[in-house]
Amino acid sequence: MNFLERQLEDPICFARIKRWFYISLVVIALVEGLVLLAPIALPKLFPHEEHHRFWFESIPAFGSLYGLVSCVAIIVISKFLGKVWLMRREDHYDS
């Protein structure tokens, strides 16, 4: 797949991809925050909105925030558990 190969291998193309990635992150976060306000501003256009059940749903861009936090937390805690306790040599059970 030459197209994909070019995109990933070529450093200039790759840098461009990274840039688009960061831009899209910002866009998504912004849209998320705006969406919170939309039902208040334009109730007719958005009839299906669920009303918030939890306090944190009112935080703008909560999804994005929680996503980042979750990801980091999972990686850190799991690696920690692994190092301290769970990880063993591959032939641990063979005796």
Add this chain to the structure above:
Amino acid sequence: MILDALNISWLHPGLVLILGAWILPLLRGWARRALMVAIPAVAVVICLGMTKGTYGEVSFLGLEVVFGRVDQLSLIFSYVFSIMALLGMIYALHVEHNSQHVTALIYAGGALGVTFSGDFISLYVFWELMAISSALLVWQSREPGAGRAGFRYLLVHIVGGLILLAGIVLYGSENNNSFAFGNMAALEHTAAWWLILLAFLINAAVPPLGAWLPDAYPEASVTSAVFMTAFTTKSAVYVLIRGFPGTELLVWLGAAMAVYGVVYAVLENDARRLLAYHIISQVGYMVCAVGIGTALALNGAAAHAFAHILYKALLFMGAGAVIQMTGRRKLREMGGLYKTMPITLTLYMIGAFAISAVPLFSGFVSKSMIVSAAGEQHLMWIFLTLTLASAGTFLHTGLKLPYYMFFGKDSGLQGKEPPTNMLVAMGLAAAACVAIGIFPSLLYQHLPFAADYVPYTLQHVTSTLGMLAFTALGFFLLLKHLDPEPKISLDTDWFYRRGSLIFVKLFQKPLARFESDSMGKVCDVVMRRFVLGTGGLLRNFDTHVVDFAVVGVGRLTQVLSRILRTTMSGNTQHYALMMAAGVLAVLTLAMIVR
């Protein structure tokens, strides 16, 4: 139509699979392949054409046995099981060994049997059938660890089956000899209730009872593993929905399960073991939903099971294709395959997006139901936990696995696209994932309860997108720390693999003698040390104590007779002496007694 003409009101699709499987070894070449696809296709057609009602009622030993309870809940599961059987057979068309196909079809047939059973007796029959056929599936693999892993798998499922049997017997005696299978709420917290729940949880791979799943699934062959992901755990979910809706314990277990799977998956080096842990995670969502028990939650559990079977199969198919074409299973040894296996990559990514609940894919429309149900019930921590697990799912299945398999540092492996049948199967599954994602009503109309849930709300979509995007950010930031290590992780199977060793060290010395080579090669640590240890001990007891006691009496008799024989010397004088001595003794005795 044909069935009406034949005067059969209903044909059990599971029976079609189980019996049809036995015809396979009789055919060859293209006829065999055609039949491989035709049998599950017939089952699919039957399932789609079924009308609701109760069929196949048989009286056995004076008990009511119902083989065909057809209602919305069993229908939706039957659709996905039969479709899965079809996809799995298409995926396995290239495999020459008939035994795998026969076993797989019987396994799928057993799952259909469980789905339609209306009472515990038929449930037990098909439950055991599934356990044995899936163990055979593991054993048929060529992998070196398959023998032992299959044996551990079999042991766990035998124990689970026995617990179920005990529960069923108790249930029958408490219930006036009625074994009807339905909502068990009336018997809540009785012994029968606990036992049956326990047996169901074992099959659903709920931690701490679920270590058999990541242990056995990676050892099965590439094509068998695809079958295994679908049936055991999802039929367990079905019976949980049927029998234990609204049980609060399940809410907590399910949420814990969802996170547990994700945590272990981070540490995994073996591609399919990682996916296996994700099965645990996703089933956790379903178990949690069963516990929540509202109509929305149960709908969500059924919908998620449906979607999960399809996208999990797709993921296993994709990973399996890579393993088959490269010969490697550890993530550390792969990489750079996007150049040579782009179609596999694309299809895999569709599955990954589905499992991560990316909007426009099937996972999104099903998982949201569960999370919203948690929200509706104001279960804040459950809501947060499930969302966290979603992030973790995307992290592993959508980012980590493809990164290390397809991208990442080039391992120099020369991959090729897998054979066409595998691509076709993957393509069909992928198409289903996308179709359900874009047209959720396709799935919603078959749900057990009326569903007026709308997944595509602006807020929901953006929130999900945000979560996924920022998870990806986290992934790329911490990429260095995620390199898979050549290690294995301990799970609760430690207890029956190692823990018992310590317990048995006490018995070790007297038993060291009879450990022979062949036992060491094939059998498992559990069998050898713990169970066999007791067996050997008792065997020696039997030979040296019990038998010895009885035979000892015989030997004593022999000795006595030998001693007595010496008195028969053939010498008349001796005889005379003996006679005189005897008479004297009798006289003395008589005088004393008097």
Add this chain to the structure above:
Amino acid sequence: MTYPILTLITFLPLVGTAGILLFGRGRHARWIALATTLATLAAMAPLCSGFDKTKSGLQFVDSVAWISMGNLQINYQLGVDGISLPFIILSGLLTLLCVGASWTAIRTRDREFYAALLIAETAMIGLFAAANFFLFFVFWELMVVPLFLLIGVWGGPNRVYAAVKFLIFTLAGSVLMLVGMIALQVATPEAGLNFKQLTGTTLDTTLQIWLFLAFLAAFAVKVPMFPVHTWLPDAHTEAPTAGSVILAGILLKMGAYGFLRVALPVLPQAVQIFLMPMLIISVVAIIYGAYVTLAQTDIKRLIAYSSVSHMGFVTLGIFTLDQRAVEGAILQMINHGVISAALFLCVGMIYERTHTREIKDYGGVAKTAPRYAALLALFCLAAAGFPGLNSFVGEFLIIGGAFKTNAWLGILAIWGVGLGTTYLLWLYYRMVMGEMNPGLQGLKIELTAREILTLAPLAFLALYLGLHPECVLSYLHIPVSELPNIIATP
């Protein structure tokens, strides 16, 4: 029925024996034996078709005045009821299959072998058809001699030890049974030791206890119950295939049948007193037998020990005194007869080729002998209690009764089922799956047509009894409900 059908069936094999001794030169003996066993089995057909399941009491009775001295009146009486009929048919079937299995295996002194086999058949059928205790005892003793010969002459390397052990164990029990029988006659002279008439009488409780112990000695050895079971592994292992089939298939059942015929109807109070100890010994037999089975390295010995465990289930079922469980126990006796016969036949067939019974000499049989592997799989699954096959029904009924008596009994019984499944599937895995053992290379292991024909009826029965157990259970409802102290199903 105007002719004495039971007498005919019982003594037809003896006619065959005479035939063999007169005409059995060369290899003719086995043909005569085959013809005789086929004829005997065929002669049983009118028994089935003419049997009335709704009548209580014995049917097809042959009664002739026999011994009468003073007030001692013992008649020659044969009769069947619902409990004995299945066993008679099983005896006929298994003896026929034994002839089929020994067709090529027995080469030396085959005249005497088949003669002994037929005498054993007479003893078996006679025992189940006996309507009074005297005949019961006669046939019980008669059974020992041909089997002693079968084991001691045509058996394995350690045969003499095994045969003598079998003889001494059995006779020790029989002596006590004789004493008990005489005491019974003295206590109830007018009954003439007839079972039906003895059931009516109430004996003094102390006498009952002693009688029960006397009979227990004989029956417990035969079943075998722990701890007098140690003759069984040696006898089963050293016997030729036909001997093992008869031993496991019928002989063991004679002990449990004795409980049903003699102990339960005639000594109800004693049974009540000994109930708990018997239940406990049964459960011990189940678990202990299973554990010892796990540690075996010789296939035949493994199957032999598994019989200890399975018969533990039977006695457990009988002594719960619950109607369904007792029916299940009787059914399980038939099932076990079918399955262990099948397993011993399978082992015998492969032993004929490989001449080794050690499990470690096997492996990967499935590759060269798929039909053998398939049949063995069926029988292993059936023995393990797989639902849909015969043992499941029996075990289910027995476990149900066990739970009703005492929850712990039920739990231990289920544990026994689990162990049973484990050792059988493990045996199967070691023998049939995995890589081919190099020692088996080049051997033609696959079954011949004759062998498949021998196993076919057993395979059919395993399936049929599993799916339609009513065919046997329907005979049992009336006679079991008439046993004293039976807890009937509501």
